[in-house]
Amino acid sequence: MLSAIGKIKNMHQRRKNPPLAFKHQITFLSRTCKLLDKGYPLVKSLQMISWDVQFKKVTMEIIYELNRGNPIDIAFKKANFSRQVTSFLYFARIHQDLPALFRQCRELLQLQHTYKQKFKEAMRYPIILLIFLIGSFNVIKHTILPSFSILFESGNSSPWSLLILKGSDIALTVLGIVFMFIVLIAGGFILTNYKRPTSQKLKIYIRTPFLRSYKMFTLTFLFATHLSSLLTAGLPLKDSLKVISDQTKYPELAFYSSHIQNQLKDGQSLSASIHQCALFREELTSIFHQTNDLPTLASELQMLSELLMDQLKEKLMKAVQLIQPIFFIIVACLVILIYASIMLPLYQWMDQI
Structure with missing residues (x-):
């Protein structure tokens, strides 16, 4: 008791x-x-x-x-x-090389954690500066702009320099509305996407450029990694595909694995079956087209997953390195815009005196 x-x-x-x-x-x-x-x-x-x-x-x-x-x-x-860890460890039910699986989990988490921290560090100062400038622009809009409007109201038309501030205000308002619209669409998609059938999800991913690139990378990496580990554990190819199709951690991966099995039953070659999976990269099809024996196939799939990991590191590094220059250019443009919106109307008014 x-x-x-x-x-x-x-x-x-x-x-x-x-x-x-x-x-x-x-x-x-x-x-x-x-x-x-x-x-x-x-x-x-x-x-x-x-x-x-x-x-x-x-x-x-x-x-x-x-x-x-x-x-x-x-x-x-x-x-x-995290889901990344539990999804990888699902395959430990068959693949007994626990050190290798734990190592892969650690590398993925380390990569995600490292570049998440670098992204935060790269974004921190530009975002603070951008918020400060937008706040300054709003102060100018509600204080200086009405004063200039009163100053020039006796004229027949507003000076072209004063139109800079009004045009900038309209542009920033439109950009804010577009940004909120994108956020709402993305949020709605994320909240409703899990309810869609897997086949419908795959069609959406294929038609959306950014999602297509992302899913092609992740699905190819996961398929190559897990199929390689299962083949290394000694499972036949068909049994390995069956294990991947039976798991529920990655529905898209399970869908493609089931599709490949059905195509093989209909007499299609393995490379042709994989080629029909639109979100698998061409390198994967090439490996299955050129390799027949399972040990070599497992080795080349493992090599492909390592190459994809290296590519991901390079792309993330380039993205992090581009963040600050892009934001500083935006901030510099806002600074010039604020300066011009204040000084140009003032200089034009002084010329009229």
Whole structure:
């Protein structure tokens, strides 16, 4: 009876645990990976990690779920790990190379965390400056503009210099409305997208340029990574595709895997079946077209996933490096605009005296 009450209390406490921070997830995965590489069993590794007080509750949660017979991905989900981690660990049910899976999870989280921090750092100062300038522009609009309008009201027409401020006000208002409209559309799409069938989602992704590029990269990376790990674990190709199609973590990936299986049953070649998946990159089709034996296929798929990871790092670095120059150009234009809107009407009024 007491043990049952203790379990209920433990379950109640687990529900109150806050989501695990990204940096803590990265540290946890890194330590787990090191211990697994040294040959320690998973539970023993978790017990050793629990020596650190900040991870004690997390490790006890995972060990508790594992002792109940839950798979490793469910155990980590109960411990409030991110979807990226639990989705990768789903394949640990078949693929027994836990150090490799933990390493991939850690690299993905580290990449996401690093560039998220760099993005925040790159955006912090420009956004503060931009907010300050927009506030200054609004002050000018409500103080200086009415004064200039009164000053020139005796004339037959407003000076062209005064029109700069009015035109700028209209332009900023229109840009604000467009921005809010885009935010509302994006928010509505995110809130309703999960209700759509997977086939409809894929059609939307294909027709939307930005989403198309993003989904082509992520789906190709995930397919290459997980299929490579399953083939490395010794599963035949058809069984590996079946595992991917049965999982629910990535519905689009499961849909494409089912499509490939159906095409193979109809007599299509593997490369032709993959080529019909519009959100798979051409490199993936090329690998299946040129490679037949499974060990080589697993190796080349792993190489493709590593190349895609390197490409992602380069693109993120370029994006971060472009953020500040673009924002500083915008800020510089606003500064010039504010200066011109104040000084030009003043100079024109002085000429009329």
